Amino acid sequence: MPPEPNSTHHVKDVIFISFKKNLRQYTMLIALAVIWLVFTYLTGSLFLSPRNLSNLFLQSSTIGILAIGMTLVLVSGHLDLSVGSVAGFVGATAAVLQVNHNWSTGPTIIASLIIGVVIGLWQGYWISYRKIPAFIVTLSSMIAFRGAILGITGGRTLGPMNDNFKLVGQGYVPSLFFKPVTQLDAMGNVVKDSFGEPVSGFQSIFSNTFYMGDHPPFNGVTVLLAVVCIVSYIFFQLKKRNSRIKYGFDVLPGSFEFARIFFFTLLIAAFFSVMAVYMGIPYAVLIVLILGLVFSVLTNSTTFGRHLYAMGGNVEAAKLSGINVKLRVLGVFVLMGLLTAIAGLVLTARLNAATTAAGQNFELDAISAAIIGGTSTMGGVGTVFGSIIGALVMASLDNGMSLLDLDITWQYVVKGGILLLAVWIDISTRKKM
Amino acid sequence: MNLAYALEMKNIEKKFGPVTALSEVNFCIKKGEIHALCGENGAGKSTLMKILSGFYPNGDYEGEVFVNGILQKFHNTTDSERVGISIIYQELALVKELSICENIFLGHEKTKRGFIDWNLSHSLAKDVLKQVNLNMNPSTKISELGIGEQQLVEIAKAIAKNANILILDEPTAALTESEADNLLNILKELKKQGKTCIYISHRLKEIFQIADSVTILRDGKTVSTHLCSELNEEKLVTKMVGRELTNIYPRKELKKGPVAFEVKNWTVKHPETGSKILDDINFSVHEGEILGIAGLMGSGRTELVTSLFGAFGVVTSGSVCLDGKKLNIKREADAIAAGIGLVSEDRKKNGLVLGMDIKQNTTLASLRSISNFGLIDDNKEIFSSRKYVRELGIKTNSIEQYTGNLSGGNQQKVVLSKWLMTNPRVLILDEPTRGIDVGAKYEIYSIINHLLQNGVCIIMISSELPEVLGMSHRVIVMHEGKINGEFHYQDASQEKIMHCATGTQFNTPR
Numbered sequence: 001m002p003p004e005p006n007s008t009h010h011v012k013d014v015i016f017i018s019f020k021k022n023l024r025q026y027t028m029l030i031a032l033a034v035i036w037l038v039f040t041y042l043t044g045s046l047f048l049s050p051r052n053l054s055n056l057f058l059q060s061s062t063i064g065i066l067a068i069g070m071t072l073v074l075v076s077g078h079l080d081l082s083v084g085s086v087a088g089f090v091g092a093t094a095a096v097l098q099v100n101h102n103w104s105t106g107p108t109i110i111a112s113l114i115i116g117v118v119i120g121l122w123q124g125y126w127i128s129y130r131k132i133p134a135f136i137v138t139l140s141s142m143i144a145f146r147g148a149i150l151g152i153t154g155g156r157t158l159g160p161m162n163d164n165f166k167l168v169g170q171g172y173v174p175s176l177f178f179k180p181v182t183q184l185d186a187m188g189n190v191v192k193d194s195f196g197e198p199v200s201g202f203q204s205i206f207s208n209t210f211y212m213g214d215h216p217p218f219n220g221v222t223v224l225l226a227v228v229c230i231v232s233y234i235f236f237q238l239k240k241r242n243s244r245i246k247y248g249f250d251v252l253p254g255s256f257e258f259a260r261i262f263f264f265t266l267l268i269a270a271f272f273s274v275m276a277v278y279m280g281i282p283y284a285v286l287i288v289l290i291l292g293l294v295f296s297v298l299t300n301s302t303t304f305g306r307h308l309y310a311m312g313g314n315v316e317a318a319k320l321s322g323i324n325v326k327l328r329v330l331g332v333f334v335l336m337g338l339l340t341a342i343a344g345l346v347l348t349a350r351l352n353a354a355t356t357a358a359g360q361n362f363e364l365d366a367i368s369a370a371i372i373g374g375t376s377t378m379g380g381v382g383t384v385f386g387s388i389i390g391a392l393v394m395a396s397l398d399n400g401m402s403l404l405d406l407d408i409t410w411q412y413v414v415k416g417g418i419l420l421l422a423v424w425i426d427i428s429t430r431k432k433m
Numbered sequence: 434m435n436l437a438y439a440l441e442m443k444n445i446e447k448k449f450g451p452v453t454a455l456s457e458v459n460f461c462i463k464k465g466e467i468h469a470l471c472g473e474n475g476a477g478k479s480t481l482m483k484i485l486s487g488f489y490p491n492g493d494y495e496g497e498v499f500v501n502g503i504l505q506k507f508h509n510t511t512d513s514e515r516v517g518i519s520i521i522y523q524e525l526a527l528v529k530e531l532s533i534c535e536n537i538f539l540g541h542e543k544t545k546r547g548f549i550d551w552n553l554s555h556s557l558a559k560d561v562l563k564q565v566n567l568n569m570n571p572s573t574k575i576s577e578l579g580i581g582e583q584q585l586v587e588i589a590k591a592i593a594k595n596a597n598i599l600i601l602d603e604p605t606a607a608l609t610e611s612e613a614d615n616l617l618n619i620l621k622e623l624k625k626q627g628k629t630c631i632y633i634s635h636r637l638k639e640i641f642q643i644a645d646s647v648t649i650l651r652d653g654k655t656v657s658t659h660l661c662s663e664l665n666e667e668k669l670v671t672k673m674v675g676r677e678l679t680n681i682y683p684r685k686e687l688k689k690g691p692v693a694f695e696v697k698n699w700t701v702k703h704p705e706t707g708s709k710i711l712d713d714i715n716f717s718v719h720e721g722e723i724l725g726i727a728g729l730m731g732s733g734r735t736e737l738v739t740s741l742f743g744a745f746g747v748v749t750s751g752s753v754c755l756d757g758k759k760l761n762i763k764r765e766a767d768a769i770a771a772g773i774g775l776v777s778e779d780r781k782k783n784g785l786v787l788g789m790d791i792k793q794n795t796t797l798a799s800l801r802s803i804s805n806f807g808l809i810d811d812n813k814e815i816f817s818s819r820k821y822v823r824e825l826g827i828k829t830n831s832i833e834q835y836t837g838n839l840s841g842g843n844q845q846k847v848v849l850s851k852w853l854m855t856n857p858r859v860l861i862l863d864e865p866t867r868g869i870d871v872g873a874k875y876e877i878y879s880i881i882n883h884l885l886q887n888g889v890c891i892i893m894i895s896s897e898l899p900e901v902l903g904m905s906h907r908v909i910v911m912h913e914g915k916i917n918g919e920f921h922y923q924d925a926s927q928e929k930i931m932h933c934a935t936g937t938q939f940n941t942p943r
Contacts, residue, residue, distance in 0.1 A: 010830075013830050013831060017831050017833055017834075240811070243812055244812070244815075247815065247816060249812075249819075250831070301809050302804075302807045302808055302809060303800040303801065303804050303809060306793065306800060306809060307800075309786070309788075309789060309793075310789065310793075313786035313787065313788040314785065314787065316782060317784055317785055317797075318786070318797075320742070320744060320765055320783055321765070321769075321798040321851065322766035322768075322769040322770075322798055323765075323766075324766060380788045380789075
């Protein structure tokens with residue numbers, strides 16, 4: 001007995017189902033907001049300063065990239081314990097290539113990515129075609145690559161990296177409308193400060209106004225990116241809504257839909273504003289955003305993504321529906337290898353060196369981030385968006401507690417506790433629905 | 434409150450979000466009777482039993498539950514076990530890697546100073562096994578037992594817990610006729626010993642065989658309670674569905690087309706043990722024909738169809754032809770591409786991804802047809818899944834409903850949708866109506882008939898002989914991996930098929 005369309009009961013159902021489907025994402029955002037508010041209060045709003053937020057996003061980037069891959073792995077019903085060691089290994093390889101062999105940045109990056117893919121193929125082969133549980137295969141890699149790091153670095157810290165390589169982990173997108181200048185007075189003489197040093201700052205390329213400080217008043221590329229993002233977000237949402245209406249499918253009532261679009265537009269705008277008024281968006285964060293977008297599309301809208309959810313939900317049913325499960329699992333681990341390599345590169349670039357301890361425990365952080373973000377360890381459930389938010393939650397905890405100068409002992413205890421709490425909230429809200 | 438009642442449930446109401454599953458349900462069981470609970474899928478039987486077993490704790494529902502006249506507030510399943518209620522679910526809850534004895538006393542281990550007293554456990558286990566006619570060593574692993582024997586172990590477990598009220602949810606759904614008869618006899622025996630029993634089954638014949646009274650649920654409400662002697666099958670069905678069902682098996686007369694699907698010398702080995710599972714199987718199916726496959730559990734029926742589908746075993750010899758063309762099926766995807774669909778035996782285990790919604794399950798086997806360059810077209814997906822929801826009459830308020838929340842009949846229709854969407858030339862149905870109520874069964878038969886008109890070949894496996902006899906145009910009977918008989922439906926009878934299935938008689942294919 002299908003309910004008549006447009007009846008109030010039916011509209012309620014549509015809202016309820018839409019709410020239920022997105023419930024996790026909303027709870028994630030609310031949880032993140034609560035954590036931020038608590039730290040803002042405790043640090044006397046230091047936490048919410050653009051500088052700190054920019055740092056926070058930068059800090060979360062490595063785990064964010066790993067968490068994206070971990071989502072794929074967990075959704076398809078597997079686990080990857082090796083990402084920390086492999087990221088460390090790939091980062092160390094890059095350092096060896098640049099420091100010991102003087103490779104330039106382009107070839108270094110390409111070689112590192114290839115190494116990541118090969119490691120992914122290796123692990124995927126054992127898991128798919130030799131039927132060894134992923135837990136064991138990746139545990140073995142986790143141990144082995146920790147040793148390999150010691151082997152190729154000779155147990156030393158390798159650095160520094162080339163300047164353009166460092167950009168990947170430390171750089172910001174160009175400011176575009178401003179150029180760095182020293183302040184000149186009306187006569188054209190260099191203005192000097194009380195130490196006798198020239199006063200440096202920025203000047204708009206359109207006017208002669210001088211802005212003092214270590215970064216321009218706003219970052220042009222970031223503003224442009226913000227405009228592109230918001231316009232395309234609104235465009236795609238409206239396009240989707242219109243085509244659903246055209247086909248006569250259920251849509252949320254207009255006011256709800258617009259409130260939702262408005263809310264997310266506001267979030268995007270807030271994010272880019274914070275980045276724009278500081279140094280601009282860091283390349284590493286840009287990488288996370290692009291990867292997040294690409295992998296969200298991959299998981300939500302492609303047959304490959306759908307197959308992963310089906311395999312994780314019920315591998316027998318997936319096989320009987322004609323899905324080549326082995327090949328898909330291989331694909332997942334290759335993608336994980338690629339993402340791990342990217343994370344390793346970002347890490348080495350940010351530290352400007354490869355250390356033997358690089359990447360240690362990253363697998364646990366990445367798994368925690370994915371789980372906090374609503375990904376199920378049982379497979380079949382999870383979103384890339386959620387996992388990135390999960391990575392932000394983890395980074396926020398690290399960042400906030402460091403600002404508070406909390407003892408490292410308690411930092412670990414709190415992070416562990418939050419993981420448990422997140423899963424508990426997730427499970428108890430799911431039962432109620 | 435009446436002391437003659439072993440169990441009373443009064444004005445039960447239960448909601449899931451905005452959906453009302455039960456309302457104004459009243460359910461009273463007299464002491465020492467076998468009381469059947471009937472209703473279509475989705476009528477609320479399982480929900481009601483979950484309230485009774487404490488799965489939904491007190492406060493999650495409205496209404497009152499009395500056991501032996503005392504108001505009960507169960508917080509969990511242990512609470513309900515304590516007052517002597519034991520529920521045996523459709524999906525057996527045994528630990529496969531533990532022994533019969535360990536399973537029987539699981540959670541109630543017989544201990545002496547904190548250690549398990551194995552001697553006592555074994556002798557007690559032997560006693561209860563005797564009560565259920567299961568002559569087996571209690572240290573046998575569950576994984577070595579057949580499904581019928583496992584069912585008996587479940588009952589033994591309940592007896593060992595001193596349960597006074599036994600609830601059996603579709604106990605015979607997976608059993609062969611003789612296993613089912615054995616089970617029914619054991620229940621009668623238990624009744625003599627004073628146990629009360631709630632019996633849920635879609636096999637109406639069984640209800641009239643053993644039940645004293647019957648309560649009928651429809652759309653989450655109690656319709657009525659009767660003594661079985663006041664009813665007959667037809668009246669019961671009418672009360673369940675609220676309408677008259679003219680013919681349970683709407684067989685279409687065969688418009689015999691040419692042979693479309695042909696299997697020759699099909700021999701298959703088990704992938705691990707290497708033993709021969711199927712031995713020289715030959716059969717063919719005509720266009721627009723239903724070929725029934727009968728046989729006991731373990732006779733190789735499921736193995737036959739899964740191996741044809743490329744999903745089981747090592748094929749050592751044999752060929753498959755469709756429309757005169759030889760097929761080379763190495764894996765499931767090849768079979769689907771060739772135009773073969775397989776509605777597998779166990780819809781929850783092999784058919785559906787329960788955590789996905791109706792839409793995603795419907796399109797799972799034909800994603801390519803609704804996507805461009807690997808990108809799924811949302812609109813096409815919604816469009817096609819809506820089409821099947823409408824055509825097959827799937828009861829849901831949204832195609833974005835999780836299939837785990839659907840009733841058995843609706844779940845089966847989603848599985849059918851998935852295969853219909855692949856446009857099969859040959860559709861294999863393995864136990865298509867197991868655990869499904871009469872109304873939904875009839876709907877599924879109608880869908881099958883509709884497919885025949887389009888020239889699809891149907892291969893149907895069923896453990897329910899009346900179904901095989903009622904729907905098929907031809908029946909082949911399997912026994913120990915071989916075809917042991919073939920009948921035109923007019924020549925077949927339950928007795929003849931059982932003889933072939935048990936190997937006491939042969940009927941050489943013409």
